[in-house]
Amino acid sequence: xxxxxxxxxxxxxxxxxxxxxxxxxxxxxxxxxxxxxxxxxxxxxxxxxxxxxxxxxxxxxxxxxxxxxxxxxxxxxxxxxxxxxxxxxxxxxxxxxxxxxxxxxxxxxxxxxxxxxxxxxxxxxxxxxxxxxxxxxxxxxxxxxxxxxxxxxxxxxxxxxxxxxxxxxxxxxxxxxxxxxxxxxxxxxxxxxxxxxxxxxxxxxxxxxxxxxxxxxxxxxxxxxxxxxxxxxxxxxxxxxxxxxxxxxxxxxxxxxxxxxxxxxxxxxxxxxxxxxxxxxxxxxxxxxxxxxxxxxxxxxxxxxxxxxxxxxxxxxxxxxxxxxxxxxxxxxxxxxxxxxxxxxxxxxxxxxxxxxxxxxxxxxxxxxxxxxxxxxxxxxxxxxxxxxxxxxxxxxxxxxxxxxxxxxxxxxxxxxxxxxxxxxxxxxxxxxxxxxxxxxxxxxxxxxxxxxxxxxxx
Amino acid sequence: xxxxxxxxxxxxxxxxxxxxxxxxxxxxxxxxxxxxxxxxxxxxxxxxxxxxxxxxxxxxxxxxxxxxxxxxxxxxxxxxxxxxxxxxxxxxxxxxxxxxxxxxxxxxxxxxxxxxxxxxxxxxxxx
Numbered sequence: 268x269x270x271x272x273x274x275x276x277x278x279x280x281x282x283x284x285x286x287x288x289x290x291x292x293x294x295x296x297x298x299x300x301x302x303x304x305x306x307x308x309x310x311x312x313x314x315x316x317x318x319x320x321x322x323x324x325x326x327x328x329x330x331x332x333x334x335x336x337x338x339x340x341x342x343x344x345x346x347x348x349x350x351x352x353x354x355x356x357x358x359x360x361x362x363x364x365x366x367x368x369x370x371x372x373x374x375x376x377x378x379x380x381x382x383x384x385x386x387x388x389x390x391x392x393x394x395x396x397x398x399x400x401x402x403x404x405x406x407x408x409x410x411x412x413x414x415x416x417x418x419x420x421x422x423x424x425x426x427x428x429x430x431x432x433x434x435x436x437x438x439x440x441x442x443x444x445x446x447x448x449x450x451x452x453x454x455x456x457x458x459x460x461x462x463x464x465x466x467x468x469x470x471x472x473x474x475x476x477x478x479x480x481x482x483x484x485x486x487x488x489x490x491x492x493x494x495x496x497x498x499x500x501x502x503x504x505x506x507x508x509x510x511x512x513x514x515x516x517x518x519x520x521x522x523x524x525x526x527x528x529x530x531x532x533x534x535x536x537x538x539x540x541x542x543x544x545x546x547x548x549x550x551x552x553x554x555x556x557x558x559x560x561x562x563x564x565x566x567x568x569x570x571x572x573x574x575x576x577x578x579x580x581x582x583x584x585x586x587x588x589x590x591x592x593x594x595x596x597x598x599x600x601x602x603x604x605x606x607x608x609x610x611x612x613x614x615x616x617x618x619x620x621x622x623x624x625x626x627x628x629x630x631x632x633x634x635x636x637x638x639x640x641x642x643x644x645x646x647x648x649x650x651x652x653x654x655x656x657x658x659x660x661x662x663x664x665x666x667x668x669x670x671x672x673x674x675x676x677x678x679x680x681x682x683x684x685x686x687x688x689x690x691x692x693x694x695x696x697x698x699x700x701x702x703x704x705x706x707x708x709x710x711x712x713x714x715x716x717x718x719x720x721x722x723x724x725x726x
Numbered sequence: 727x728x729x730x731x732x733x734x735x736x737x738x739x740x741x742x743x744x745x746x747x748x749x750x751x752x753x754x755x756x757x758x759x760x761x762x763x764x765x766x767x768x769x770x771x772x773x774x775x776x777x778x779x780x781x782x783x784x785x786x787x788x789x790x791x792x793x794x795x796x797x798x799x800x801x802x803x804x805x806x807x808x809x810x811x812x813x814x815x816x817x818x819x820x821x822x823x824x825x826x827x828x829x830x831x832x833x834x835x836x837x838x839x840x841x842x843x844x845x846x847x848x849x850x851x852x853x
Contacts, residue, residue: 581773
């Protein structure tokens with residue numbers, strides 16, 4: 268087993284762990300209600316904020332890239348505008364945070380660093396929204412976005428500052444002595460079978476007891492619910508299993524990329540609507556979860572935003588809003604593109620997708636850690652959030668070490684681990700089924716390009 | 727466990743800069759929006775609206791045929807008209823609020839609205 272200090276010098280490992288927490292916080296953020304579809308609190312940036320003092324610049328940028336790639340894989344948005352927002356927002360925030368931290372030295376704390384990152388990230392995202400989705404109307408949401416950035420950036424910085432002071436994991440990563448060693452949680456004992464027994468006393472035991480009671484209540488409630496939801500979920504899981512047997516994740520992603528290029532080259536409402544309908548069917552057939560209500564409300568938001576600046580023939584006026592033909596068609600076109608890419612991405616990004624290169628291996632290692640986070644049985648209390656989060660980090664870090672995955676990066680690489688959420692290693696369907704799947708993908712890609720070229724010829 | 731701490735000088739600077747950015751963007755966005763110049767075109771078959779800073783052509787059907795209006799580089803002019811005198815085409819560009827062009831024979835009226843701060847009066851007409 269490596270000594271903790273030696274292990275912290277393995278920057279790939281530390282990057283993978285922090286990347287896993289980015290995924291985890293992103294998943295939490297996804298569940299929180301948002302006032303606007305595009306509005307995010309940015310809590311997934313917390314590990315990046317902490318990494319400013321832990322990782323060298325090169326690894327710091329790798330962490331930002333891992334966060335973007337991993338989150339896009341989890342949400343299935345790799346081929347959508349959302350990934351573009353995430354990429355530029357995260358990279359800009361990371362660079363701003365690094366610059367402010369290095370230039371500010373001891374005159375700046377996590378609060379200033381966080382505010383700088385949040386403001387730059389939100390400003391960049393408004394700029395992208397201006398050119399891709401909302402047209403000039405994007406400026407109208409800029410004040411709201413920047414205000415949100417200021418508030419959430421300050422809050423996140425405050426929490427990061429608090430966490431940096433109380434966290435034993437963070438102190439060890441910095442090579443300092445851990446604060447308040449007496450309050451340390453018990454080290455976890457790894458069983459011979461690789462399982463972990465939670466301690467019988469101490470904070471984790473208390474957390475575990477609370478969590479167990481909540482879990483029990485939840486299970487009782489679930490039993491009393493109607494079986495309709497369970498049936499729907501079971502059907503979705505069955506569809507997903509069928510798709511996973513039929514398609515290889517790599518071939519599916521490649522087909523998704525080809526169809527995306529064909530889709531983006533298409534002009535006109537009708538072909539885009541047709542493609543969107545096909546993407547809905549594809550996402551459904553792949554067993555992916557999506558909400559028609561959210562799709563429609565986001566589309567409506569994009570159309571209304573485009574209508575604010577009139578352009579073209581005046582069709583009618585509704586509650587003082589002038590509906591013009593050009594703005595309406597442009598808004599519908601952008602909404603179709605936005606949602607089409609989202610659905611296509613969901614349909615074509617499947618668990619088990621391997622990413623090439625070193626970053627791909629780190630993403631895979633991050634998912635190995637992510638699996639450990641999900642397995643955590645402790646409870647996170649709002650009142651002791653920083654301490655509980657630290658306990659979680661230490662548990663994941665130490666349990667992975669004792670589990671024989673001291674260098675999760677290496678284990679992920681050696682095991683050919685996959686860069687996908689909670690995914691088993693790539694399921695290899697039987698060759699005949701896979702050939703059938705490949706033929707379907709080639710056929711669908713060919714049809715998409717044939718339609719795109721036909722439309723170009725008609726123009 | 728002691729968790730109280732003070733804001734550092736650059737934290738305050740960052741928050742103040744953030745606040746200033748919000749205020750400046752808010753002021754700029756809303757004042758710009760009021761001052762944006764829009765081209766209004768009225769013809770027999772309807773009305774068209776287009777930002778003056780968005781390049782494009784508008785075809786307006788009229789009793790004599792189609793009048794074409796061209797918007798480019800924050801200027802607008804009538805590029806072609808089926809009217810006999812072609813005075814509207816010869817009138818050239820307009821670019822400020824309250825300026826207008828008209829093609830009476832084909833019932834087409836073009837004018838610019840918005841607050842560009844010039845406070846100008848109507849100064850271009852063609853019949």
